[in-house]
Amino acid sequence: MNIKTSIIGVSGYTGLELVKLLLTHSTFTLVGVYASENHQDIASLHPSLKNVVKLPIQEVNIEKIAKECELVFLALPHQKAMEYAKVLLDKNIKVVDLSADYRLSLEKYEQYYCSHSDKENLQKAVYGLPEYNRANISKTNLVANPGCYPTATLLALLPFVEYLDNAHSVYIDAKSGVSGAGKKLVQTSHFVTINENLFAYSPISHRHSPEINEQLKKIGKIQQKTLFVPHLIPLTRGMLISVYARLKEQIDPIDILLKRYKSEPFIRVRENCVQIKNVVGTHFCDIYAKADEKDLFITSSIDNLLRGASSQALANANLMFGLDECLGLPQIAYAP
Known part of the structure; x- marks a missing residue:
């Protein structure tokens, strides 16, 4: 073919x-x-x-x-x-x-x-998050490839939606490398601005916030309020998401992640906190979670240009043509 x-x-x-x-x-x-x-x-x-x-x-x-x-x-x-x-x-x-x-x-x-x-x-249009939308992706002619922040956030948070206490907001602290801002030079991505620096931008009002909320409602069936705050960090590529939420009951979060993603070749459940360097250059999303009684912490990491954009687009295209979803997806990180 x-x-x-x-x-x-x-x-x-x-x-x-x-x-x-x-x-x-x-x-x-x-x-x-x-x-x-x-x-x-x-x-x-x-x-x-x-x-x-x-x-x-x-x-x-x-x-x-x-x-x-x-x-x-x-x-x-x-x-x-x-x-x-x-x-x-x-x-x-x-x-x-x-x-x-x-x-x-x-x-x-x-x-x-x-x-x-x-x-x-x-x-x-079909929202192109394969782990949650494979059947629909395989039948469509138009895939809306997800944003990078929503990809990392949704993959981290969706396994836990049935356990969340709806009376409490979900807080999403997100950090991305400068390539996420695109090629066009602006003041915030100028070398002398971002070098040895870190800052939040568009807190709560960022354009990816409604995307996250809509997909949580559509896929996860929850109405919970989320507060999303992105930060720019002095790296070329890669992003790390930290999610803070309140649970209805005590759970084993690693066990939940392992059960939900046991058949997903590009989701890696980690035994400790994730690191950007382990995913840069790959299609992997690394996830870790920990609970203290009813307080839940989840962290995930992806390459914003690959899993957050281009390799996810390729995975979607594979599905649209009935190919093996994993065909051509990068697995080897740029580490060290």
Whole structure:
């Protein structure tokens, strides 16, 4: 089987990660890379790919893409992605969208982002968290790839939803490397700002907060209030989530995690606190939890560019085409 694939939006970090993953995939063949920047080829845009692959950077031509491809990854900013997704879906191309355009309900999307121009497909999109949505992912033509913070948070918290005391809020303390802010230089990601520094940003009002809440309600069936506070840390990539919650009863949290994820090849339940270095460069999500009577602490870690974006997009694409979900997913961490 040879499934021809394109990426629209290869100039950013997630676009680069997708290129690297697809170059070694046994079934998906990367035939087209597209960006708005004026570059001769992919190696001139990403010098790390020199002498690795020769692919010309092209301007987006939907008719050409539709003739060449069965699958398109959209690694674009919000609002721009939905413009292409609608046309591609009309031409029976399967789409994995890495932006936020199809992750939220219409009301929440327009509250936190902008007016939505593809309301019909917004209703059809499947949220691409494989551990909780495999069956639906395998039947859809449009996957809304989850955000990095929601991925790490949901995988950590969802096994415990039936044990939570609904009278108490859930507190989510999240820390991410600078690559999560994207390639565009802003004051907070300037070297002299982030070096030897750590700070919170968009506390409680971050755009990933409604995504976390909606999926907790949809998948976990809980109405609990969450308080989500992200922090920027002086690392290139990787993120660590700490969740604090109140339980209805005493439990063994490690036993619960082991039972829920015993068949999940890319969830690793740790015996002590997780470390970013163990997951960077991989598709793994590492999770640890501990309870003190009715107080619960959960911590998880992922590579924000891979499990939080590009390798999760690949896992979703594998499922959409009936392939082994694990095909082409990275397992070896960049440690030390």
